[in-house]
Amino acid sequence: MKSPSQPRDRGIPEATVARLPLYLRALHGMAERGIATVSSEDLAAAAGVNSAKLRKDLSHLGSYGTRGVGYDVEYLVYQISRELGLTQDWAVAIVGVGNLGRALANYGGFVSRGFRVAALVDADPEIVGDTIAGLNVEHIDELEAVIKRRGVSIVVLATPAAAAQEVCDRVIGVGVTSILNFAPVVLSVPEGVDVRKVDLSIELQILAFHEQRKAGGPLMAVDGQ
Amino acid sequence: MKSPSQPRDRGIPEATVARLPLYLRALHGMAERGIATVSSEDLAAAAGVNSAKLRKDLSHLGSYGTRGVGYDVEYLVYQISRELGLTQDWAVAIVGVGNLGRALANYGGFVSRGFRVAALVDADPEIVGDTIAGLNVEHIDELEAVIKRRGVSIVVLATPAAAAQEVCDRVIGVGVTSILNFAPVVLSVPEGVDVRKVDLSIELQILAFHEQRKAGGPLMAVDGQ
DNA sequence: GTGACTTTGTGCATCGGTTCACAAAGGGAT
DNA sequence: ATCCCTTTGTGAACCGATGCACAAAGTCAC
Numbered sequence: 001m002k003s004p005s006q007p008r009d010r011g012i013p014e015a016t017v018a019r020l021p022l023y024l025r026a027l028h029g030m031a032e033r034g035i036a037t038v039s040s041e042d043l044a045a046a047a048g049v050n051s052a053k054l055r056k057d058l059s060h061l062g063s064y065g066t067r068g069v070g071y072d073v074e075y076l077v078y079q080i081s082r083e084l085g086l087t088q089d090w091a092v093a094i095v096g097v098g099n100l101g102r103a104l105a106n107y108g109g110f111v112s113r114g115f116r117v118a119a120l121v122d123a124d125p126e127i128v129g130d131t132i133a134g135l136n137v138e139h140i141d142e143l144e145a146v147i148k149r150r151g152v153s154i155v156v157l158a159t160p161a162a163a164a165q166e167v168c169d170r171v172i173g174v175g176v177t178s179i180l181n182f183a184p185v186v187l188s189v190p191e192g193v194d195v196r197k198v199d200l201s202i203e204l205q206i207l208a209f210h211e212q213r214k215a216g217g218p219l220m221a222v223d224g225q
Numbered sequence: 226m227k228s229p230s231q232p233r234d235r236g237i238p239e240a241t242v243a244r245l246p247l248y249l250r251a252l253h254g255m256a257e258r259g260i261a262t263v264s265s266e267d268l269a270a271a272a273g274v275n276s277a278k279l280r281k282d283l284s285h286l287g288s289y290g291t292r293g294v295g296y297d298v299e300y301l302v303y304q305i306s307r308e309l310g311l312t313q314d315w316a317v318a319i320v321g322v323g324n325l326g327r328a329l330a331n332y333g334g335f336v337s338r339g340f341r342v343a344a345l346v347d348a349d350p351e352i353v354g355d356t357i358a359g360l361n362v363e364h365i366d367e368l369e370a371v372i373k374r375r376g377v378s379i380v381v382l383a384t385p386a387a388a389a390q391e392v393c394d395r396v397i398g399v400g401v402t403s404i405l406n407f408a409p410v411v412l413s414v415p416e417g418v419d420v421r422k423v424d425l426s427i428e429l430q431i432l433a434f435h436e437q438r439k440a441g442g443p444l445m446a447v448d449g450q
Numbered sequence: 451g452t453g454a455c456t457t458t459g460t461g462c463a464t465c466g467g468t469t470c471a472c473a474a475a476g477g478g479a480t
Numbered sequence: 481a482t483c484c485c486t487t488t489g490t491g492a493a494c495c496g497a498t499g500c501a502c503a504a505a506g507t508c509a510c
Contacts, residue, residue: 021430048411052469059489067475067488084430085437099331103324109426154432177439178432184334186273194435196428201334203421205246205309207379207403210419212310277499284459292458293506
């Protein structure tokens with residue numbers, strides 16, 4: 001189908017994509033500790049997955065290992081970074097500068113991965129004009145202008161639930177196609193727009209479900225897992 | 226195998242469990258708007274899934290719908306809540322009261338789902354003793370004592386990466402078996418302990434991957450999805 | 451009470467992802 | 481140069497989840 005000379009197949013499974021950042025984190029840690037080469041076994045352990053899965057995941061990017069030796073840490077960091085698009089710098093806007101938005105603006109994990117918080121936007125006149133994490137908070141009326149001016153391509157929604165859909169529509173209106181949504185609502189977006197959602201309370205509810213089973217007493221099936 | 230009189234099968238698929246909170250949220254919204262009855266079609270739309278999946282998910286809990294009519298909103302809220310263990314009140318401790326910990330402490334989504342933030346713990350003497358979200362921040366030395374005294378069964382880790390594993394070990398030491406980890410490390414835990422992790426930068430990296438493809442130009446395969 | 455209509459619950463085919471297990475590939479020692 | 485050892489990359493079996501499509505079950509109008 002695709003040019004056979006190209007080692008990398010362009011159809012990387014979604015599940016693999018979701019794990020690449022994990023591998024990258026583990027590799028960064030190893031690079032810092034001066035480790036030059038790592039086996040799939042060790043890297044898998046550091047990333048918390050099994051080694052067969054790791055090898056299959058990496059094989060989707062290409063053949064970057066050496067049999068009998070393992071993977072070169074630096075090289076693999078580069079390859080994964082490139083695949084994820086982290087070799088370029090992404091301008092991110094955070095809309096909604098409440099508790100969560102503020103925490104996100106100050107979160108170091110973004111910057112260290114090629115993401116640059118380029119704008120903070122809020123509707124509350126009390127907050128607009130404040131400086132947070134070295135950035136001026138701009139008014140929601142300026143939303144479209146700010147996004148265009150700063151070249152923002154990824155928007156983080158940390159607004160109240162009620163405001164999320166409207167903000168979402170507006171940023172899509174100026175060409176944004178990648179949205180990370182922290183508001184507890186299902187956003188409806190046109191084809192071609194990617195939304196990823198993080199709902200903090202959902203994770204807790206899943207824990208509660210399992211916790212209940214563990215504590216469940218004699219009625220419960222003894223689960224094991 | 227199990228008692229056949231019992232309608233509810235105790236082996237609910239993990240994928241289903243992860244969606245139940247979504248349905249619950251949609252149902253709460255409907256209850257507030259005074260909707261008494263809802264079809265799988267409408268509820269699925271509100272939760273952002275397809276209706277066959279919704280019906281199959283609900284069928285794992287039991288037969289709570291009425292053919293030709295749909296589901297009673299109140300009743301379904303109750304059944305899902307019970308299944309998730311949200312009819313009881315869960316005491317949660319947040320360890321690490323930095324930007325993120327503070328945001329979590331103030332996050333309304335917890336309280337509204339039967340979770341009660343029962344303790345805040347930090348190592349920084351600057352912060353210990355402060356009152357945040359109506360709670361006194363306690364010293365990390367008191368960790369075990371606080372957890373036992375307050376009956377905490379779920380711990381949220383919002384510490385720096387370097388501290389997470391130690392805190393994790395300590396809380397497991399006093400019997401905690403459910404942990405929500407925001408620190409960017411892979412925690413190693415004994416059998417029987419549930420860890421769920423939320424890594425904010427991973428979500429952004431996944432978005433970057435897809436964004437890169439969309440913007441990728443002529444080299445890229447035209448993907449569609 | 452009957453018939454038309456609606457909507458659930460589920461059997462079945464399908465799909466994507468995981469895991470196993472091993473042949474192929476390379477390094478290093480002699 | 482050859483052999484042994486290690487580790488990758490992958491074919492194939494397996495497993496769980498998804499989605500289709502429909503029979504079963506119920507409501508409502510008359």
